[in-house]
Amino acid sequence: MESERIIFHIDANSAFLSWEAAYRLNQGEKIDLRTIPSVVGGDPKTRHGIVLAKSIPAKAYKIKTGESLFAAAQKCPNLTIVPPSYDLYLKCSNAMVDILKRYSPSVQRFSIDECFLDYTGKTLCKKSPFNKACEIKDAIKKELGFTVNIGISNNKLLAKVASDFKKPDMVHTLFPEELKKKMWPLPVEDLFMVGRATKPKLNRMGIFTIGDLANFDLDILKFKFKKPGLLIWEYANGMENSKVSPDSSVGMKGIGNSTTISFDVEDRKTAHLILFSLVETVGMRLRASNNLCSLVSVSIKSNKFSSSSKQRKLYFSTDSTNAIGEISCQLFDELWNGDPIRHIGVSVSSLSSNQRNQLSFFYPGDIEKDERLNRAVDDIREKYGKNSLVRSSFLHSGLKPLNGGSGSDSYPVMSSFL
Amino acid sequence: MKIVAKSIEMIAWFTRDGIPNPIRFRIIEEDKTLKVINVDKIIFREKEKIAGCPAILFNCQSNINKTEKLYQLKYEIDTCKWILFKI
Numbered sequence: 274m275e276s277e278r279i280i281f282h283i284d285a286n287s288a289f290l291s292w293e294a295a296y297r298l299n300q301g302e303k304i305d306l307r308t309i310p311s312v313v314g315g316d317p318k319t320r321h322g323i324v325l326a327k328s329i330p331a332k333a334y335k336i337k338t339g340e341s342l343f344a345a346a347q348k349c350p351n352l353t354i355v356p357p358s359y360d361l362y363l364k365c366s367n368a369m370v371d372i373l374k375r376y377s378p379s380v381q382r383f384s385i386d387e388c389f390l391d392y393t394g395k396t397l398c399k400k401s402p403f404n405k406a407c408e409i410k411d412a413i414k415k416e417l418g419f420t421v422n423i424g425i426s427n428n429k430l431l432a433k434v435a436s437d438f439k440k441p442d443m444v445h446t447l448f449p450e451e452l453k454k455k456m457w458p459l460p461v462e463d464l465f466m467v468g469r470a471t472k473p474k475l476n477r478m479g480i481f482t483i484g485d486l487a488n489f490d491l492d493i494l495k496f497k498f499k500k501p502g503l504l505i506w507e508y509a510n511g512m513e514n515s516k517v518s519p520d521s522s523v524g525m526k527g528i529g530n531s532t533t534i535s536f537d538v539e540d541r542k543t544a545h546l547i548l549f550s551l552v553e554t555v556g557m558r559l560r561a562s563n564n565l566c567s568l569v570s571v572s573i574k575s576n577k578f579s580s581s582s583k584q585r586k587l588y589f590s591t592d593s594t595n596a597i598g599e600i601s602c603q604l605f606d607e608l609w610n611g612d613p614i615r616h617i618g619v620s621v622s623s624l625s626s627n628q629r630n631q632l633s634f635f636y637p638g639d640i641e642k643d644e645r646l647n648r649a650v651d652d653i654r655e656k657y658g659k660n661s662l663v664r665s666s667f668l669h670s671g672l673k674p675l676n677g678g679s680g681s682d683s684y685p686v687m688s689s690f691l
Numbered sequence: 692m693k694i695v696a697k698s699i700e701m702i703a704w705f706t707r708d709g710i711p712n713p714i715r716f717r718i719i720e721e722d723k724t725l726k727v728i729n730v731d732k733i734i735f736r737e738k739e740k741i742a743g744c745p746a747i748l749f750n751c752q753s754n755i756n757k758t759e760k761l762y763q764l765k766y767e768i769d770t771c772k773w774i775l776f777k778i
Contacts, residue, residue, distance in 0.1 A: 296742035301696020301776070364743035364769075418741040
């Protein structure tokens with residue numbers, strides 16, 4: 274018989290901002306970023322950049338995560354903006370995981386600032402899980418200089434909801450018997466997997482709180498939302514049963530890079546150059562992962578924020594920068610209606626291993642020659658730096674020859690799988 | 692003690708186990724002159740890992756301008772930098 278599980282969800286409070294603040298205080302800075310209206314994100318001088326994290330005083334100005342720095346600065350004129358430093362955040366995240374591993378061997382890193390910890394079977398200890406969670410929270414605060422929220426429950430979903438209750442520096446429980454009191458009165462968009470697209474649909478059906486959803490007719494939900502309807506209904510009822518798996522890597526399904534351009538692109542040639550700068554990095558990542566792709570997709574966003582995308586299934590599998598680049602340029606030409614462009618993205622999917630490959634008559638050019646070229650380019654870039662070898666078409670263009678990627682390959686990005 | 696967080700030039704010796712021991716350091720004063728201070732006494736040493744950056748803190752005492760002063764030195768392990776953290 275399986276005993277009741279005890280799962281902790283540990284969530285760093287405004288992670289990027291408090292990590293930045295802790296680091297800066299430790300470097301002798303007088304002002305704690307957490308106590309003034311401040312945001313982490315982008316470069317305030319160029320148009321590039323969105324709010325990645327905000328302080329609690331900045332929240333009072335209704336600044337939202339994800340909005341542009343320009344909009345945020347309009348809401349609060351004396352806002353302090355600091356650029357992000359991903360290396361530091363990775364260090365903070367690793368240090369947090371190290372502390373958690375003292376308490377349990379099964380720690381799942383869910384994203385850079387969130388972890389699940391399985392505390393099942395350790396209830397024989399003198400301390401209750403609640404006290405233990407307080408101990409973990411205080412250890413992180415004392416040793417690493419930032420605060421976390423910990424949610425405790427019998428499964429990952431409820432633990433995650435609990436850690437979101439009241440911030441900062443708190444421990445909350447949400448056991449199934451507390452569901453009605455603590456979770457059901459919350460607005461429905463607070464539930465995991467209910468986002469800004471699902472919320473208006475649910476609202477139109479008269480569902481405003483998680484409780485409304487939990488007590489709604491399942492058949493109607495299934496009819497309206499298909500399989501996800503069942504999922505969110507189960508979640509609203511606190512049903513979730515996935516394991517805390519220390520290796521949380523979900524199989525990769527695609528690779529893509531995109532960039533927001535600091536000016537509006539109005540001609541085909543510049544757009545093609547930007548496409549190639551993205552394909553360059555996508556190709557390198559694809560080859561580094563030992564995969565081939567057989568689907569290429571291009572997406573663009575105009576300066577009026579209307580997005581469109583187009584994809585093509587290939588008759589062959591490839592990891593060649595040139596091949597992907599040519600196809601993306603074709604796709605772009607078919608897709609673009611002439612509006613000024615602000616954002617371009619390229620992604621590849623339908624991945625297969627590069628261990629064996631069915632050669633094709635339809636491959637444009639000499640496949641073996643291409644392979645050798647790509648290998649040589651990758652080797653040179655690895656040895657002498659990313660910008661040691663660039664396409665000559667980028668000379669005097671003022672554009673970056675390689676584009677996209679935050680260097681975040683080394684930490685997991687949050688997924689929709691618990 | 693107040694936080695100053697100034698980078699300093701340091702002479703230190705390391706034990707076989709890799710524990711650093713500060714001996715003498717040089718600091719640039721506000722009037723751009725250099726001042727050398729001998730570390731007379733290390734009172735205690737502790738490790739810290741604020742914001743995930745490992746460092747060793749040394750609480751020390753020295754005779755500076757004919758007064759005994761307490762201060763805190765910090766050795767940042769990732770960057771190998773010595774810092775006069777508090778005085």
